[in-house]
Amino acid sequence: MELEKGAYPKVLVRPVVVVTTISERGIANAAPFSLNSPMSFEPPLYGFSCNSEHDTWKNIQANGEFVVNVAGKELGALMHVLETDYPYEDNEIAHAGLTEEKAKAVKPPRIKEAIAWIECKLEKYVELDDHIWITGSVLAVGVKDEFWKEPGVMDVEKAKPLCHVAGEFFAVDMKEAKYKRA
Numbered sequence: 001m002e003l004e005k006g007a008y009p010k011v012l013v014r015p016v017v018v019v020t021t022i023s024e025r026g027i028a029n030a031a032p033f034s035l036n037s038p039m040s041f042e043p044p045l046y047g048f049s050c051n052s053e054h055d056t057w058k059n060i061q062a063n064g065e066f067v068v069n070v071a072g073k074e075l076g077a078l079m080h081v082l083e084t085d086y087p088y089e090d091n092e093i094a095h096a097g098l099t100e101e102k103a104k105a106v107k108p109p110r111i112k113e114a115i116a117w118i119e120c121k122l123e124k125y126v127e128l129d130d131h132i133w134i135t136g137s138v139l140a141v142g143v144k145d146e147f148w149k150e151p152g153v154m155d156v157e158k159a160k161p162l163c164h165v166a167g168e169f170f171a172v173d174m175k176e177a178k179y180k181r182a
């Protein structure tokens, strides 16, 4: 079945992250994103696509820092709260009943309930019509201890990362598979 070309993200299942930022006055903001990707191991770069009207972009322009909180299955039910367009400086973390935790290398807070976090500072951005591709330089990264299977491997069956399929459809309960490599 062919789709119209603008629907192409729907054929790619994408990890859901909640990006936290702060305003100039230090008030936290959180929003879910699924148009996102690691960009390179070395240098450590991470990127995501953000509508230019979003408070997330406004805050990143103000102070150049953000935290990428990797969402697990239990955050799925809170997506409708986190994606609500509350007035500027109305904190979605509080609306969703989530917990702010101090980050290690940047001022915006982490979300305690996330399974992993990537702390970034703005490296570069590209304006793409009404979206901005935001590239962050990674300053600190971590996975909750209970979701660390062995050095360098996340326990996906325990962590249950949340993935976005389309609209209100998500993929959960991932199974691990190990295949031979060349």
Ligand SMILES: Cc1cc2nc3c(=O)[nH]c(=O)nc-3n(C[C@H](O)[C@H](O)[C@H](O)COP(=O)(O)O)c2cc1C
Pocket: 016, 029, 030, 031, 032, 033, 034, 035, 036, 049, 050, 051, 053, 054, 055, 056, 057, 079, 080, 082, 083, 084, 085, 086, 164
């Ligand atoms: C699962 C999910 C994925 C989303 N992915 C994106 C995305 O990749 N880019 C984007 O601009 N908006 C995305 N959104 C919409 C924003 O999260 C939403 O518009 C939010 O209100 C923006 O918040 P802000 O103004 O506080 O930054 C997504 C929403 C959901 C629920």
